[in-house]
Amino acid sequence: MGREIGAGRASPSMIRRSASLLRRWVAGGGKRSLHSHLRWAGFFFVLPALIHLVIFKFYPMLQALRLSFFRYDLMSPPVFTGLENYKLLWENPLFHQSFWVSVKYMFGVSIPEWFFALGLALLLNRRMPGRAVIRLAYFFPIAMSQIVVAMVWKFMYHPFGLVNTILETFGVGRINWLSMEESALPALIAIGIWRGIPLFGVIYLAGLQAIPKEYHEAAIIDGAGVFQRFFYVTVPLLLPTIMFVMVLSLLSAVKVFLNPLVMTEGGPNGTTRVLPYFIYETGFAFFRMGEAAAASMVLFVFLFGLTLIQLRLLRRGGVE
Template sequence: MAELASIGSYERGKGTGAAPSARPFWRIGYHTRVNLWGFAFVLPTLIFFAVFKYGPMLWAIALSFTSYDMVSAPQFVGLENYRTLLGDPIFRDTLVNTFVYIAGSTILLTASGLGLALAINTGIPGARHCMMVMFLTNLMPIIAVCLVWRLLLHPFGVVNQILQHFGFGRIDWLTDSATAMPAIIMVTVWRFAPYFMVVFLAALLALPDDYYEAAELDGAGPFRRFFHITLPLLMPTIFFVVVVSALLCARIFLMPFLITGGGPGNATRVLSMLIYETGFSYLKMGEAAAISVVLFAIMLVFTSLQMGLFSRSERIYV
C-alpha cells in the first residue's frame, strides 16, 4: 500500500506539471570547477611573481621619485633624481659604456655562436666532442671564470706570454682604458658563445633539406646556399639570439665588477655596477632606483624594437 501511495503521489505530481527541483545555488558546474582547479594550480606562481618580481619592480619605480638612505623614511622629491642623473658625467660615461658593451658583446656573440654552429654542423669527425668541450665553459661558475681570466690577462699572465712569441709587446689588458672594455667583451663571448652555439645548431638541424638539394641541382655553391637559403631561414633564430644576448649583457654585473672593478677610471663601469655603488656604497637608494628605471626603459625599448623586427622577418621568411 505504501508503494501504491508513493506511485500515486508521483503520478499526481507528474500530471499537474510540477517543475523539477532546482539545483541548489551552492552547487558549482563542471566547467567552473575545472577553471577553479586550474587557477588554484597557477596561483602559487602568480603569488611568487607578484611578491618577488613585479612587487619589487613597482616599489623601485616608486622609490625613484624619493630620497631614501635606508635609515630614515623615504621623502618624495619628484623628478629630482632624474635631473641629477642627467647632469652627472659619471652616469653619462657609464651609459655610453653600457651601450658599447651591449653592442660589442651582442654582435660577437651572435657571429661566434653562428660560426661555431656551422662548424659543428659540417659533420667533421670529432665535431660533436668539441661541442661538448666548448659547452663546458657555459657550465663553469661565473666567479671562477672572472678570477681565472683576471690572472690570464695580467701584464705577466699567460695571454701576454703567448703573444710575445708572435712579436707582440706587453699589453695592459685590464689597466689600459683602450683595452679594458674589449677584454671584458672577449671574456663575455668566451663564456656565453657556446650556449648560443647550441641554439643555432638546433635551428640548423631543423632546416629542410629540400632547399639545399634544389640549390645543388641549380649549381649553387656553398656561399650562395648560405646567403640565400641558410641565412634567411635562420632569421627568426638570429633575432632571438640578438634579443636574449642583449638582455643578458644589459644586466651583466659580476664580470666588470670582479675583473676590473669598473676601472681603469670609469672605462668599464656599466649601469648595473653604478646601481650597486650608488645604492649600497653611497646609500642613495632613490638615485639607484632611478638608474634601474633607466636601465629597464632601455631594455624595454630594445626588446620592443627587436620583437617588431622579429615579427616582420617571420612574415617575410616563413
C-alpha cells in the same frame, strides 16, 4: 613602505570579491563543467610562477618607480623629492659615462657573439670525425661559473699572464690590460664574447637541426651553391632563432656585473663601470636608494625600447 605586503588583514567580503573577479578573469562566462575545470587547472598550473613574478619582479618594479621619486637611505624614512633623482642623474657625468660604457659593452659583446656563435654552429653541424667529442669540448665551458671565469681571466690578463705571453711570441709588448683606460673595457668585452659563444652556439645548432633536410636537397637540385643555400635557405628558416639569440644576448650582456666588480672595480677611471655596477654602487655603497632606483628605471626604459624595436623587426621579418 611595507604596508603593501603582508600587512593588514583581508576581510571576507574582500576575498569573495577578488575570488569572483578572478573567476571572471580566468574562465569568462564559463559554465561549471569539466571544461571550466580545465581552464582553472591550466590557470592554477601557471599561478605559482605568476605569484612569484608579481612579488619579485612586478611589485619591485613598481616600488622602483615609486622610490625613484624619493630620497631614501635605508635608515631615515623616505622623503618625496619629485624628479630630483632624475635631475641628479642627468647632471651626474658618472651616470652618463656609465650609460655609454653599458651600451658599448652590450653591443661590443653581443654583435660578435651573433656571428661567432652562428659560425660555431655551422661548424659543428658538419659531418666530421670525432664530432661528438668536439661538440662536448665546445659546450663544456657553458657549465663554467662566472666567478671561475673572472678569476681565470684576471690571471690571464696579468702583465705576466698567458695572454701577454702568447702575444709576446708575435712581437707585441706586455700590456697591463686591466689597468689601462684604453684596454680595460675591450678586455672585458673579449671575455664576454668568449663566454657567450658556446651557449648561443647550442641554440643556433638546435635551430639548424630543426631545418628539414629536404629544403637543402631541393635547393641543391635547383642548382644553389653553398653560399646561396646559406642565404636563401638557412638564414630565412633560422630567423626565429637568430632573433631569439639577438634578444637573449643583449639582455644577458646588459646584466654584466661580476667581472667589472672583481676584475677592475669599475676602473680605471670608470671606464668599466657598467650601469648595474653604477646602480649597485649608488644604492649599496652610497645608500642613495632613490637615485639607484631612478637609474634602474632609466635602464629599464632603455631595455624596453630596445626589445620593442627588436620585436618590431621580428614582426617585419615575418616571424611571430
